[in-house]
Amino acid sequence: MTFNMDRKWDPLWREDTVKDGLVSVFKEPALNPLPGLPNPLFNLLRMNVIPKPNFTRRFKDYDIIHFVGEADLSFPLFSYFTKKPKLLQCVGIFRRGGIYRYYMSERVFLGRIFKRLFLNLADNFLISSSEEKTLLSEMGIPQHKILILPIGVDTDVFQNDETKRTNNLVLFVGRIDRIKGLHILLKALHYLKTPVRLAVVGPRWDEKYAKQIEAMSHAINASGTHKVLFLGELNQKELVPWYQKASLLSCPYLHEPFSNVIRESLACGTPVVSTGTHLYEHGSDGVVLAQKDPKSLAEAIESLLKDKEMRKKCGEEGRRVIERFFSWESIVNDLSEIYESMATGEPSPTQASQLAEPNALYDC
Secondary structure, three states, X not given: OEEOEEEOOEEOOOOEEEEEOOEEEEEEOEEOOOOOOOOHHHHHHOOOOEEOHHXXXXXXXXXXXXXXXXXXXXXXXXXXXXXOOEEEEOOOOEOXXXXXXXXXHHOHHHXXXXXXXXXXXXXXXXXXXXXXXXXXXHOOOOHHHEEEOOOOEOOOXXXXXXXXXXXXXXXXXXXXXXXXXXXXXXXXXXXXXXXXXXXEEOXXXXXXXXHHHHHHHHHHHXXXXXEEXXXXXXXXXXXXXXXXXXXXXXXXXXXOOOOHHHHHHHHOOOOXXXXXXXXXXXXXXXXXXOOOOHHHXXXXXXXXXXXXXXXXHXXXXXXXXXXXXXXXXXXXXXXXXXXXXXXXXXXXXXXXXXXXOOXXXXXX
C-alpha cells in the first residue's frame, strides 16, 4: 500500500489498484492539509499527509501490517487502533541525521512526546544493523522489540566474472562527500608502491569537498605514478562491470553502519579494503580492515595487490558469505520467519544473529 501522488508530498485524492508482478499495490488517496506551507504535523509527528480515513479496510484480509520507512509516519499513526500485528521497518536511523538527530539532539523538547508515541506504533521494529539497534534503544524501544534483517543483494545481477578482472585497478563507489573518506584514499596513493588506476564512481554531493578532491586528483595524475578516473554516477547495469573488473574495492569511510557497496562488491567476487568492520564474525568474509589513516589504508591495499591468490580467495569467501546471509533468497526466508513468529507469538531467531557487530572505527 502506498500514497497516490505524482510529486512528493502532493497527494492525489483518488484511489487506484495496480498489479506489479505478483503484488497488488493499493494506491491510497490522501490530503496535505497545508499545501505550499510549512507542515507543523511533520515537525511534531513526522507526518506529511493525511490518508483517507477508511484506508484501514484494506487490513481485514491480511494477518500482519508491515510499514516500510520512518520518514513519514502517516500510515502507522492512522493505523494506531488497528488490532493487527505491526512491523515498522526503519530505513534511515543514524546518529547524525533522521529522526534520531531531530528528536534526540535538535528538538529534545519534542523528544519525550515523540518517543512515547513512536514506541507504540508497532509490535516490532526492523532495522539492518546493530548500530541502528543501539540508536533505537536510546530512543526508548525495548531490545526485545528490535529485529535485525540486512538489506539484500541480487546475486543474479551482481556476479563474479574473472574474465574481466584487471590487475591494479582500485575501485571507489560512493557519493563525493567527506563522510565517505575519498580524501583518505587519495592520500593513501602516496604510500602505494604499486602503480594503480583508481576508478571513482559516484555523484558530487558536497561541491566544496568535490573541488578539493579534484585538486588532489590532478596533482596525483600529474605525478605520473597513479591515475585517477572519475566516472560519475552509474546505474546498476553500468556499475556491475566495474565491480567485476576491479582488483579490489576500497571503502575508506569515516562512518558507514552497513554498506550496500561492500555487499555488491563481494557478490561480484571482488575483495574489499574497509575502514569499517566485517560483515560476518565467524570466519573470513572477503573484507580486509584498515585504520582510518592513509598509511594503514595503503598497506592493506598493497598487501592484496601483491597477492593474486589472496585476492581470489577473499573474493570467493566474500561471495559465499553474500549468498548465505545477504542474497534475497536468504533475506526473504528470514523475513518469513519474522512474519511467522509475529503471527504465532513465538520468537524465531534468524541468521542475522551471526552477523558481525560494528566496531569503534565507525565512530566519528
